Amino acid sequence: MPNAKNQTHNQPLAEAPVKAAEAVTSKESIKDSVNDAIAQGDQGASNKSFLDTIYEKITDVIGGDNPNQYFCLSLPGTIINPEDYTYEGPDKPAHVKANESKLVNKLFDACFVTAADNGRLLSDQYRTALNMLSPKLNRDLFEMKIRLREILMTPYQYDFGDGVEEEMTLEQVFYRLYSEYVAAKAQWNQKQVDKKAELKRSIIDPNERKDAYLEWYGLVAEAERVNLEEKLGKVLNVFLPGDMNIINAILNCSVGGEVESARSAMEMVEELSPEGGYVYPVNLYPSNWFKLLDTSFTGVDLLESPAALSQHMKNLHLQRNNIMLNISKLTTVIPDEGEVQELRKQYDEMETKFHSLVDECVKKNITATVDTAKSILALCSKESDGKTLHIPGTNEIDRVIPEGELGEGTGSDARKKREDKIRDLIDVLGKNGVECYDSQTKAVAAAAGSADAALKWCEANNKLQLKGLLQPLQVQLENINDEIEDLKDQIAISKSVLSDSSGNNVGDVLPNKVDNGYTQVLIQSTMSSANTKSSKEASSSNSSWGVSFFLGGYSCNRSHQEAVESSMSSESQIDVQIGMNIAKVTIERQWFNPGVFQLTDNMYNFSANKIASENDTSFADSNTDLVMERFRDMNECILPSYPVAFVIAKDVTIRFTSQSSMSADFARSVEDHASQGGGFLIFSGNSSSASSSSQSAATANSTANSITVRFTEPQILGYYMQATPADKSIHINSTSDNDMSIITFVSKFKTMIEDYNRNIRKQG
Numbered sequence: 001m002p003n004a005k006n007q008t009h010n011q012p013l014a015e016a017p018v019k020a021a022e023a024v025t026s027k028e029s030i031k032d033s034v035n036d037a038i039a040q041g042d043q044g045a046s047n048k049s050f051l052d053t054i055y056e057k058i059t060d061v062i063g064g065d066n067p068n069q070y071f072c073l074s075l076p077g078t079i080i081n082p083e084d085y086t087y088e089g090p091d092k093p094a095h096v097k098a099n100e101s102k103l104v105n106k107l108f109d110a111c112f113v114t115a116a117d118n119g120r121l122l123s124d125q126y127r128t129a130l131n132m133l134s135p136k137l138n139r140d141l142f143e144m145k146i147r148l149r150e151i152l153m154t155p156y157q158y159d160f161g162d163g164v165e166e167e168m169t170l171e172q173v174f175y176r177l178y179s180e181y182v183a184a185k186a187q188w189n190q191k192q193v194d195k196k197a198e199l200k201r202s203i204i205d206p207n208e209r210k211d212a213y214l215e216w217y218g219l220v221a222e223a224e225r226v227n228l229e230e231k232l233g234k235v236l237n238v239f240l241p242g243d244m245n246i247i248n249a250i251l252n253c254s255v256g257g258e259v260e261s262a263r264s265a266m267e268m269v270e271e272l273s274p275e276g277g278y279v280y281p282v283n284l285y286p287s288n289w290f291k292l293l294d295t296s297f298t299g300v301d302l303l304e305s306p307a308a309l310s311q312h313m314k315n316l317h318l319q320r321n322n323i324m325l326n327i328s329k330l331t332t333v334i335p336d337e338g339e340v341q342e343l344r345k346q347y348d349e350m351e352t353k354f355h356s357l358v359d360e361c362v363k364k365n366i367t368a369t370v371d372t373a374k375s376i377l378a379l380c381s382k383e384s385d386g387k388t389l390h391i392p393g394t395n396e397i398d399r400v401i402p403e404g405e406l407g408e409g410t411g412s413d414a415r416k417k418r419e420d421k422i423r424d425l426i427d428v429l430g431k432n433g434v435e436c437y438d439s440q441t442k443a444v445a446a447a448a449g450s451a452d453a454a455l456k457w458c459e460a461n462n463k464l465q466l467k468g469l470l471q472p473l474q475v476q477l478e479n480i481n482d483e484i485e486d487l488k489d490q491i492a493i494s495k496s497v498l499s500d501s502s503g504n505n506v507g508d509v510l511p512n513k514v515d516n517g518y519t520q521v522l523i524q525s526t527m528s529s530a531n532t533k534s535s536k537e538a539s540s541s542n543s544s545w546g547v548s549f550f551l552g553g554y555s556c557n558r559s560h561q562e563a564v565e566s567s568m569s570s571e572s573q574i575d576v577q578i579g580m581n582i583a584k585v586t587i588e589r590q591w592f593n594p595g596v597f598q599l600t601d602n603m604y605n606f607s608a609n610k611i612a613s614e615n616d617t618s619f620a621d622s623n624t625d626l627v628m629e630r631f632r633d634m635n636e637c638i639l640p641s642y643p644v645a646f647v648i649a650k651d652v653t654i655r656f657t658s659q660s661s662m663s664a665d666f667a668r669s670v671e672d673h674a675s676q677g678g679g680f681l682i683f684s685g686n687s688s689s690a691s692s693s694s695q696s697a698a699t700a701n702s703t704a705n706s707i708t709v710r711f712t713e714p715q716i717l718g719y720y721m722q723a724t725p726a727d728k729s730i731h732i733n734s735t736s737d738n739d740m741s742i743i744t745f746v747s748k749f750k751t752m753i754e755d756y757n758r759n760i761r762k763q764g
Contacts, residue, residue, distance in 0.1 A: 048525075048529060049529055050525050050529040050576070050681065051073075051113065051682070053523060053525050053529065054073075054523055054578070054681070054682055055071070055073055055112065055113075057521060057523050058071065058073070058521075058582065058647060058717065058718075059071050061519050061521055061582060062582075062584050062647065062720075065620070066722075067618035067619060067620055068616075068618075068619070068722060068723040069619065069644065069720055069721065069722050069723070070112065070619035070641075070720070070721055070723075071112070071647070071718055071719075071720055071721075072108050072111065072112065072113070072114055072718050072719050072720075072721050073112060073113045073114070073682065073717060073718040074114060074115075074116075074682075074716065074717060074718045074719070075113055075114065075115050075682050076679035076681075076682055076683055076684040076685075076715075077649065077679075077682060077683050077684045077715035077716055077717045077718075078684065078715055078716040079684050079686055079697055079713050079714075079715045080103070080293070080648075080713075080714055080715060080716060081713070082290055082293040082294070082714070084096070084099040085099055085100060085103075085289075085290040086290050086291070092281075094271070094279075097271070097279055097281045098273055098275075098279045100281070100282050100284060101279045101280050101281060101282060103646075103716075104282055104284070104587045104643055104646065105121050105122040105123055105280060105282070105643075106120075106121065106122070106643075107120045107121065107122055107125060107641075107642065107643075108641075108643075108719065108721065109635050110630075110631040110634035110635050110640050110641055110721070111631055121277075122589075122592070122639075122642050122643070123266070123270075123278065123280045125638055125639045126266070126592060126639060126642075127263070127266060128638055128639075129597070129611045129638050129639045130259050130262055130263055130596070131606075132605055132606050132607045132609070132611060132638070132729075133259050133596075133600065133603045133604070133605060133606075133611075133729060134259075134603060134604040134605075134606060134732065135257070135259065135602065135603050135604075136602050136603060136604060136730075137744070141253070142748070144250065145250065145251055146748065146749075146752055148247050148250060148251060149251070149752065150752065150756070151170065151247075152169065152170055152171040152247065153169050153170075153171065153756045154169060154170045155167065155168075155169060155170075155759065156168055156169055156170040156172075156173045156238075158173045158238070160176070170238070170239065173238055174235065174238050174239045174244060177231070177234045177235045177238060178235050178241060180231055180234075181228065181231035181232050181234075181235055184227060184228055184231050185228055188224045188227075188228065191220075191224070192217075195213065195216055196213060199212050199213055258593070258595075258596045258599060259596060259603075261593075262593050262596050265590070265591045265593065266280070266591050268591070269281060269590070269591045270591075280589070280591055280592075281591075282587055282588065282589050283587075283588040283589075283590070284585050284586070284587060284588075285585065285586045285588065286517055286585070289517075289583075289585045289648075292515050292516070292517060292518070292583070293648070293650060293714045295650060295651055295712060295713075295714075296511050296512040296513045296515075296581075296651050297511075297512070297651060297710060297712065298512065303490075303493065303494045303699070303701060304490075304494060304671070304675075304699050304700060304701050306491050306494050309487060309490055309491045309494060310491070312487055312675065313484065313487050313488075313491070316480055316483055316484050316487065317484070319480055320477065320480045320481070320484065323473055323476050323477050323480065324477065326473055327451050327454075327470065327473050327474075327477070330454065330466065330469055330470055330473070331451075331454050333466065451470055451473065451474040451477065452474070454466075454470055455467060455470055455471060455474065458470065494701070508653075508655075508708075509522065509577045509578070509579035509653045509654075509655050509708075510522060510579040510653075511579060511580065511581050511650075511651035511653070512651070514581055515581065515583075517583050518581040518582065518583040518650075519581065519582055519583070520579070520580075520581055521578075521579070521580055521581070521582055522577065522578070522579050523577070523578040523579075524575070524576070524577050524578075525575075525576050526573065526574065526575055526576060527573065527574040527575075527576055527656070528573065529576075573658070573659075574656050574657065574658050574662075575656070575657045575658075576654065576655070576656055576657075577654070577655045577657070578652070578653070578654050578655075578681070579651075579652070579653045579655075580649045580650065580651055580652040580653070581649070581650050581651045582647055582648065582649045582717070583647070583648050584645050584646075584647055584648075584720070585645060585646055585647075585648060586644065586645045587643060587644055587645055587646070592642075594642065594722070594724060594725065595725075597611060597612060597639075597724055597725040597727065598725040600725070600726075600727050600728045600729040601728035601729070603729045603730075604729060604730055604731070604732040605727070605729035605730065605731050605732065606732050608731060609636075609637070609638055610636070610637045610638070610727045611637060611638045611639055611724065611727040611729070612634070612637050612638075612639060612640055612723070612724035612725060612726055612727045613630060613633035613634045613636075613637055613640060613723075613726065613727075614633075614726040614727065614728065615629065615630040615633045615634075615726075616630075616726060617629070617630040619723075634723065637724075637727070639724050640723065640724060641721040641722060641723045641724055642721065642722055642724065643719040643720065643721055643722075644720050644721070644722045645719070645720040646716050646718070646719045646720070647716065647717045647718055647719075647720070648714055648715070648716055648717070649683070649714065649715055649716075649717050650713075650714040650715075652683055652710065652711040652715075653708065653709070653710050653711075654680055654681065654683070654708070654709045654710075655706055655707070655708045655709075656670070656706060656707045656708075656709075657705060657706045658705050658706070659705070660705065661704055661705055662702065662703075662704065662705050662706065662707060666707075667702040667707050670700055670702070670707050670709065671700045671701075671702065671707075673685075673700075674698040674699060674700035674709055675700070677697070677698070678698070679698070680698070680709055682717060683698075683711050683715065684697070684711075684715055685697050685698035685711065697711055697712050697713040698710065698711050698712070699712065
């Protein structure tokens with residue numbers, strides 16, 4: 001088992017001992033390192049789980065060797081929105097404090113891999129743990145303090161110079177005399193300050209001013225010194241200040257007061273949250289970590305393939321058809337036989353013609369559905385002369401049409417038959433494509449025109465209710481038309497840029513740059529390793545291997561999972577490369593003092609539950625069973641561990657490469673999954689912004705023998721967890737003879753006070 005390595009949790013990220021940063025400092029040099037590694041071959045890599053490979057790479061790069069810390073990998077990662085943590089100026093806004101508190105105060109079940117936090121908060125568990133503890137009272141220390149207090153409370157008669165001996169305690173006499181000495185000393189110091197100020201105002205020359213001050217000091221200093229010595233002598237005749245400091249130090253000595261101090265520290269910083277509960281502020285290092293989250297991907301890097309964009313186009317066409325149909329239905333209630341009905345008639349004719357032409361394409365020895373033909377048509381782009389259509393290539397259409405719809409079977413013969421059918425479909429579309437495109441365009445124009453005319457009719461006839469229904473549809477139709485035109489441009493650009501891309505260059509997987517504090521990482525494995533069980537224990541079924549692991553724990557429909565699983569079984573020899581920048585952000589909580597729990601052997605526990613496990617097996621131990629046993633013990637405790645840092649990944653690129661031609665089904669599955677916001681392996685694909693026009697933070701494009709997925713937003717891959725010190729407290733019901741209960745403490749202290757009062761009355 002690899003070491004779950006870590007650095008000291010309050011060490012700045014920029015100073016972290018990052019091994020890879022020392023060995024690899026540029027994209028060019030890491031390319032050379034990668035090529036060397038490929039040439040030499042990675043012995044045993046085929047037998048290692050994909051998850052183990054990623055886990056070991058992250059922990060090796062981050063560094064550190066604390067045996068009580070371990071890295072808890074999140075599956076999939078957690079997308080973070082930089083806007084939630086960005087601020088200007090020295091003062092951190094309240095919403096940033098709240099967001100940081102939510103980010104780093106969550107807790108996880110003790111394990112190496114998890115699918116989610118356990119719903120508990122560090123602040124709540126910490127307070128619970130503190131409330132469980134009560135300090136023990138050491139008998140010997142308590143008896144010693146009783147004797148010292150008796151000395152301080154001893155009656156002491158003293159004449160302060162007025163001829164009357166006052167009845168006071170030794171402590172009272174000492175501090176009164178000591179206060180007089182301190183006041184006289186302060187008065188003499190103030191006289192010196194005032195004299196210097198006076199001379200500075202009256203004498204300009206600094207040498208003359210210094211001579212004048214020395215002359216004055218020689219006249220008055222002796223008397224002041226004697227006065228101070230007299231007052232100090234009175235103090236020393238009663239008690240030595242040093243001895244009093246020793247007594248006070250002993251009286252102030254205890255174990256257990258730290259619990260109350262910890263509670264007070266929490267109460268001082270807690271702030272009410274509008275969402276309920278409290279916010280507990282933290283400091284994250286480097287302090288400008290939120291400014292380092294911007295991606296280095298360019299627009300070209302994030303281009304989706306034409307096939308993937310066509311899926312978006314298909315959805316937009318379906319939405320537009322529904323809108324036009326609703327407009328057509330609403331215009332039927334208008335009695336006017338003029339412009340409105342004429343335009344509506346044009347829409348019906350063009351829509352009917354469009355569907356007829358599409359159906360004709362489908363019937364030409366092609367078993368594909370109408371939706372398939374429409375998807376292919378969506379890939380077409382109208383040429384400048386307006387008379388011809390550019391039909392996409394075989395590979396692009398091959399991505400759109402499901403394999404089962406163009407013939408079953410595998411192998412070169414089945415592949416050739418499928419390609420022949422695709423060419424037949426292209427020929428049919430070539431003949432009817434212009435008419436299809438023209439009909440669809442005219443239908444859209446007619447629907448928009450009929451909506452305009454209908455709105456004018458509503459205005460003229462004061463039909464406000466009908467207008468209220470038509471107007472939103474008109475706006476939606478205009479917006480979706482704009483989206484379709486933009487998407488056509490994207491398809492054209494994507495086809496032009498990606499047509500010559502082979503996708504075989506290892507360097508293309510690596511980020512374009514490495515920001516300060518980040519380390520560039522390249523991970524290489526094979527698809528077959530995704531089916532290999534990891535030695536890491538996971539706390540959720542979402543981290544099961546095979547297809548669900550490949551899909552990043554994403555919950556998609558069963559048919560999609562089965563399609564991916566089938567594709568993976570035939571593509572198990574695909575090479576997988578992951579390039580990314582990773583960084584470690586350390587956490588500081590001034591209100592959190594885990595050192596309190598190192599003193600639990602001097603405390604009672606009001607609960608039968610333990611705060612932390614007493615099992616101290618190192619998380620880097622090679623004996624997996626012992627480590628897992630410690631995890632099981634920790635998960636039964638109140639506060640088993642707490643996060644001290646988290647690992648951020650950005651500029652993540654995953655490339656799947658095959659030596660032969662990539663399966664169309666596999667490529668389509670990956671692109672569809674990315675467009676739906678699905679994750680891959682340990683990475684999340686969900687967008688962090690609710691206002692985003694796309695729900696996906698992942699883009700995908702494919703070539704003949706590769707698929708590239710890029711994640712556009714930074715995400716947390718996991719947290720470094722520090723095990724809480726072992727709980728050695730004793731249950732309150734099992735007291736020891738060497739310790740005293742609270743009742744004994746109160747009883748003895750009360751007896752001491754009563755004895756003192758009796759002595760005072762006797763002397764009076």
